[in-house]
Amino acid sequence: MTTELKVSHLNKKYRTKKALDDVSFEVKSGQIVGLVGPNGSGKTTLMKAALGLIKVDGEVEIQGDPVTFSKHKQLEKVGQLIEYPAIYPFLTGYDHLKMFADGKNQKARIDELVQDLGMQDYIKNRAKSYSLGMKQKLGIAMALINNPSLVILDEPMNGLDPHAVIEVRQLIQKLAKQGVTFLISSHILSELEKVIDHLIIFNEGKVVRDTTPQELNGSYKIRVVIKTNDDRAACETLNNAGFKMPKTKVSFLLKDETTLAVVIKFLVEQGFDVLDVDKQASDLESSLMKLLYPNESAQGGEA
Template identity: 50%
Template sequence: MSSILSVQNLNKSFGNKHVLHDVSFTVEKGHIVGLVGPNGAGKSTIMKAILGLINYQSGEIKIANQTVTPASHAALSKVGALIEYPGIYPFLTGWDHLQLFADGDHQLIHIQEIISQLNMDSYIKRKTKGYSLGMKQKLGIALALVNFPDLVILDEPMNGLDPEATKDLRDLIISESQRGTTFLISSHILSELQQLASDLLIIDQGAIVQQTTMHQLLASQGKQTIMLATNDDKTARQILKKAKFKMTADPRLEVVATDDETMPQVLRTLVEADIEIMDVKRLEGNLESSLLEVLKQYRVAQKLAKEQA
């Protein structure tokens, strides 16, 4: 499958601070790619460079085989983006914004589809000065999608969204992806990203640590988890901890599966304690714990390399 985005040997400095170190990766057409790493790792800087918003010292960025620089934007005609907070005119309605940025009236049906999928119908004709943070965020996402872009770049798109709006956004991204749209998404809400992304770019201290698939990352850590919902999760967690089951750090009720017997043993323990089990799911792995393990291994390797140099 051909790539829609190629970044090769990208280096960026702000004054004396070198923030991107020979960053190289590709993004395949139609994939949903998660860009993950700690705060300050360089995620937003990469996205801004791709969009031609900032210059860089060396390297090459190509979208659909066209080079992107702050002085060369032709490749961005089929790219949608939301970086940080959307730029919104307070005295225009949400509908006005979408019409203003739409590439002709033939997009009106698509505009209405996006509005409906994001549940914006009740306020889309109101002036945006009265919008909440979540409403503004959804409008920014709608603007990124309005012209059927081939590539969409979203930086923390779940900011300000409640659980229902987050699910609406997840469903919209999946449906647009099925049409062939490619997504590059940075988000600190890893549980949501785990449900969305097929591929992952892991970055730390301005360098790409690993480019992999979600399945490969979770499988490489050898962890399966059992996620439960009960009538009393707090008590259930205490019971399982007392029974020496290994729990994840996730605020949800999750148990690390050490073998095939873990699930029946967990269920038996809770039933015997008169805890009512409402739902149970076996998850392939936990993105948060897998990411932390990869970063830990990378930093240990970097430290050893420096000591041996």
């Protein structure tokens, strides 16, 4: 795969706060890359830097050509939605798309996007009557109208109802299969996990992990929760025998499958009834919590 976006040693400081701290990564053509991290970690600053909207130290390249605050030619290939869509209240949604659309076959492209995003019922209405979700869909359509090779979206699912989220997800996946590259920032991790194939984790202006969701989730052990007829007594008995458990719930990280059998066998031998066993595999949300807040997410030990 060729490199669509390359970020090298970006630094940005606002007064005493370092918003970007030696940030480097690459996004390959056709990838759907998630950009995640706590509020204030620098995600929006990074996206603005990639679009040449702010001055930064370091380098940004799109398809091998530089993008700076004063050099924007490569942005002709980029679609973007940062923070809130720029919408004129007295124009219709269709007017917006027509105004932004370049080149030939404008009507066919507009009609296709309107169909894909389910905007048929209101696209000819003035935008002042639009709900937050309708405006968000229009902003996404505006970002996609000129068939960009790279699309940068900041919180694209903001304000969307469940059906609209599915429509946007399916459109992103459809375009990615056609070679379009996406960099998406979102706090809706359960939805982001369904669409991305790569992940950049941000914290305090730094890239703390450049990975895939599968690699991140697989780096954390499965948590097991065992329900007994007396959980408090079972935990006390296990702790007295050298197993590390919380005080009220039989819960531990699984080292390997034999560990589970050892714990269950021990509980039965001590006279406890094992009523249920729940294996809790890591998802994106839990994996991020363990990475960014290891002390807060710790529950129980390793048996």
